[in-house]
Amino acid sequence: MGIPADAIVAGFHQRNDENIFSPLPLQAFAKIQQSNFHFIIWASPLYRKQANKLKIKNMHFLEKPSTEANISQFLNSLDIFAHGRRDGETFGTVLAEAMIHGLPCLSHSSLVGNNNAQPETMGPSGLFAHNLDEYTEMLDDLFKNEALRKKLSAKAKIHAEQYYSVSACVQKVSLTYQKLAGMTIDNENSLSELEYGYSHLGYLQAGDLENPASISNHILVGGTPEQFEVEVTQKLLPKVKTFIDIGANIGLYCLVAAAECLPSGKVYAFEPQPDCYKALIKTVWLNNWEDRVFVHQLGLGNIPGELNLHLAGTGSSFDNAFNDNKDLPIIRVPVDTLDHQIELNKIEVVDFIKIDVEGFEQNVLEGGENVINRDKPILFIEIADKVENRSYRNINYAKTLTWLLDHGYHIWRCSESGKLQKANPKKPQNHLAMYLCLPNSFKKTDLFLLKIWAKNRYIKKVVNRKLTRLHRVINLNRLIRAIKNPVFALRWLWARLSRNFGSSKNNLLISQTETSSYEKHHQDFINNIDLEGHKILFNKFENENQFNNPEMKIADLLTKYPLVRDLAVDIGCGAGWLSAKLHDVGFNEIIGIEPSSIGLEYARQIYDAENYPNIKWINGFAENELPLLNIQKPTLFVTGCVLAHLTDDAVVQICAAINTIAPKGSILSLAEPWGPESHEFMWHVRTKQWWQNQLPQWNLDFHGPSIQEVSGRHKGFHGLKIK
Numbered sequence: 001m002g003i004p005a006d007a008i009v010a011g012f013h014q015r016n017d018e019n020i021f022s023p024l025p026l027q028a029f030a031k032i033q034q035s036n037f038h039f040i041i042w043a044s045p046l047y048r049k050q051a052n053k054l055k056i057k058n059m060h061f062l063e064k065p066s067t068e069a070n071i072s073q074f075l076n077s078l079d080i081f082a083h084g085r086r087d088g089e090t091f092g093t094v095l096a097e098a099m100i101h102g103l104p105c106l107s108h109s110s111l112v113g114n115n116n117a118q119p120e121t122m123g124p125s126g127l128f129a130h131n132l133d134e135y136t137e138m139l140d141d142l143f144k145n146e147a148l149r150k151k152l153s154a155k156a157k158i159h160a161e162q163y164y165s166v167s168a169c170v171q172k173v174s175l176t177y178q179k180l181a182g183m184t185i186d187n188e189n190s191l192s193e194l195e196y197g198y199s200h201l202g203y204l205q206a207g208d209l210e211n212p213a214s215i216s217n218h219i220l221v222g223g224t225p226e227q228f229e230v231e232v233t234q235k236l237l238p239k240v241k242t243f244i245d246i247g248a249n250i251g252l253y254c255l256v257a258a259a260e261c262l263p264s265g266k267v268y269a270f271e272p273q274p275d276c277y278k279a280l281i282k283t284v285w286l287n288n289w290e291d292r293v294f295v296h297q298l299g300l301g302n303i304p305g306e307l308n309l310h311l312a313g314t315g316s317s318f319d320n321a322f323n324d325n326k327d328l329p330i331i332r333v334p335v336d337t338l339d340h341q342i343e344l345n346k347i348e349v350v351d352f353i354k355i356d357v358e359g360f361e362q363n364v365l366e367g368g369e370n371v372i373n374r375d376k377p378i379l380f381i382e383i384a385d386k387v388e389n390r391s392y393r394n395i396n397y398a399k400t401l402t403w404l405l406d407h408g409y410h411i412w413r414c415s416e417s418g419k420l421q422k423a424n425p426k427k428p429q430n431h432l433a434m435y436l437c438l439p440n441s442f443k444k445t446d447l448f449l450l451k452i453w454a455k456n457r458y459i460k461k462v463v464n465r466k467l468t469r470l471h472r473v474i475n476l477n478r479l480i481r482a483i484k485n486p487v488f489a490l491r492w493l494w495a496r497l498s499r500n501f502g503s504s505k506n507n508l509l510i511s512q513t514e515t516s517s518y519e520k521h522h523q524d525f526i527n528n529i530d531l532e533g534h535k536i537l538f539n540k541f542e543n544e545n546q547f548n549n550p551e552m553k554i555a556d557l558l559t560k561y562p563l564v565r566d567l568a569v570d571i572g573c574g575a576g577w578l579s580a581k582l583h584d585v586g587f588n589e590i591i592g593i594e595p596s597s598i599g600l601e602y603a604r605q606i607y608d609a610e611n612y613p614n615i616k617w618i619n620g621f622a623e624n625e626l627p628l629l630n631i632q633k634p635t636l637f638v639t640g641c642v643l644a645h646l647t648d649d650a651v652v653q654i655c656a657a658i659n660t661i662a663p664k665g666s667i668l669s670l671a672e673p674w675g676p677e678s679h680e681f682m683w684h685v686r687t688k689q690w691w692q693n694q695l696p697q698w699n700l701d702f703h704g705p706s707i708q709e710v711s712g713r714h715k716g717f718h719g720l721k722i723k
Contacts, residue, residue: 008037008080009039009077011081012043012083012084013074013094014044014085016043020086022084022085022108024108024132025084025135026054027132028136029059029139030056032139032140037058040061040062041062042061042062079104083098083105083106085110088114089107089115089116092117095107095121095122098156099123099125099157100165102153102156103156104148105152106127107122107129108128123155123159124156124159124287125155125159127152194279198219201230205283206250206286212625213315215250217619222605228457229380229414230252232414232420234256235453237256237260237261237352241265243257244338244352245354246300246338246364247356249271255287258292266347267292268294271296271297272309272333273311298334299333300368304335305335308331309330309332311330311331317358317359318358318359319359337367340367342370351378353368355380357382358382359394361383365404372407373407376439379436380435380436381400381437384433385429401424401435408439410439410440411436412436412438413433417458417613419454420436568591568636572593572595573593573594574603575606576592579617591616593620594617595620597619600617623650627660631662634667635666637666637667659695668698
């Protein structure tokens with residue numbers, strides 16, 4: 001090809017397919033052409049046409065058939081793997097191949113659709129651009145910066161060996177089968193590498209992704225943990241050069257800071273919990289932030305020494321009372337003061353300090369009093385007076401707020417509804433919250449703009465929520481159905497009036513529509529879904545008499561039982577329809593449990609955290625997740641026909657879990673479909689006595705027809721059980 005031996009060569013290969021052609025790689029190369037920069041492409045002929053049109057020099061094209069041998073030879077001739085694909089990648093085998101050959105990688109986000117697995121596949125070996133300007137800047141840096149190429153190249157080989165080698169893949173498959181078989185996993189033989197994924201916040205995150213209690217779980221489920229608080233931080237970051245994260249956990253705030261603070265900014269993170277520290281170190285490595293984020297496995301307090309750390313995962317604390325569990329394992333960890341660490345790390349000026357130390361914040365502040373007095377940084381602190389559903393009470397709550405006021409700070413509390421509220425030391429609070437502490441020197445114009453932004457954000461959130469509710473009331477499909485069928489119109493109107501204007505007792509329209517009996521084929525019922533994923537009770541069916549109306553029946557039944565609307569648990573929540581309904585009727589907190597990650601993905605998209613802040617989604621099996629809930633007050637447990645699809649063993653486990661965690665006065669709403677297709681669709685028929693045997697402490701009150709055969713078919717029933 002006539003390429004000089006000292007030339008820097010970029011390139012990529014992909015199948016000869018015009019549908020995946022991306023213009024970005026050559027558009028970027030055209031902007032940074034130099035005599036010693038070359039580009040080789042082994043792909044669609046469209047790239048040759050594009051190169052001719054752009055009049056790019058030092059372009060080279062391969063057209064011979066690909067084999068394993070000549071692909072390896074091609075990759076060994078490159079210095080940079082500059083990838084481009086119009087529709088993105090669901091994995092990106094070509095990227096993994098390049099990494100195995102030790103190549104630094106560059107890719108861009110999908111130009112159509114949302115297949116963007118490239119950052120996860122590349123890991124620490126690659127750069128990921130969101131547009132042509134970013135791609136051009138990154139490609140130019142890779143051509144000119146030999147140290148960067150060597151750094152990414154070394155990480156490419158390590159990462160590929162850890163995740164894509166034959167031995168690593170065999171180990172993953174073996175571990176998966178052991179888990180499925182219920183075998184005990186030997187820690188020495190389990191995978192040592194942490195899971196990781198690409199966060200929509202703009203960086204790779206390592207951690208226990210599949211654990212709903214882990215902050216890193218947001219990568220799988222979408223959404224942002226502590227969304228309002230993170231957005232407040234982001235609004236303040238553009239002027240921050242030094243960010244300190246005390247109680248960094250796995251790094252939510254310090255990683256956002258690393259991604260968004262000034263280019264010359266530095267981030268210092270302190271985290272004593274070993275697992276969190278390990279995840280944070282891995283995340284820094286994945287993002288190539290070793291020169292930007294400095295992580296210390298160290299606790300901070302008011303006196304240097306050692307303290308007992310009570311291990312509760314990402315909620316570990318020096319104060320055991322905070323976790324309400326006296327049996328937590330304990331480890332000894334080193335502790336220092338913030339003032340001493342500022343001196344050791346030679347930090348000249350501190351702009352922002354975030355503190356989240358589970359009840360230990362007063363000690364941290366006292367240990368950092370000198371730097372706080374010297375620099376007057378912005379402080380963002382999690383503080384609790386008392387925590388609902390726990391016996392914990394923070395004896396230093398008023399003292400901490402008073403300390404901050406005495407040191408020249410104005411304090412705003414980030415409320416559960418997404419407001420900035422002026423904090424009052426004398427006003428008790430029942431929830432953990434982040435407190436934004438701004439020094440008196442903070443510019444009044446910046447404060448004014450921040451408050452305006454927060455207010456506008458809240459108004460937008462309320463408007464969106466009301467529009468979402470209005471959409472469910474005024475639904476075109478339902479409106480057309482109502483015009484055609486007066487019976488449906490009356491039922492629909494009754495349900496809406498009961499929900500929106502009825503009393504606290506008769507507007508609990510909470511049953512899932514799947515509880516209806518029906519004569520038509522099950523596929524018709526599955527097809528009975530509108531574009532938002534809501535199950536619609538009567539659409540597409542001709543005969544209204546085929547159905548019971550469990551919504552109305554369950555609402556009537558609940559009028560007999562007073563129910564405090566504190567907490568509802570939706571077992572098998574699917575795409576979240578019922579959970580959203582519980583939110584609409586005023587429950588303070590709803591927990592939706594669903595094993596299908598696809599179902600929960602739809603739920604989170606439709607019923608997002610901004611419009612449905614009271615709903616917590618948990619991806620897992622109910623029998624595993626229910627025992628982990630800490631429930632202190634009477635609770636409404638609801639389920640649709642999902643239990644009818646489960647084996648008796650699974651339902652017995654769910655019942656046992658509910659028996660264990662449900663406080664006195666709780667309600668369990670059960671529903672099962674019955675019909676001639678019961679056996680065909682794997683529905684398990686269970687009698688009233690069966691349920692009574694599983695839940696002996698509950699009073700069983702059947703609602704609906706008796707379980708009997710009428711004209712050769714079963715009738716539906718809906719049960720309510722009061723503990």
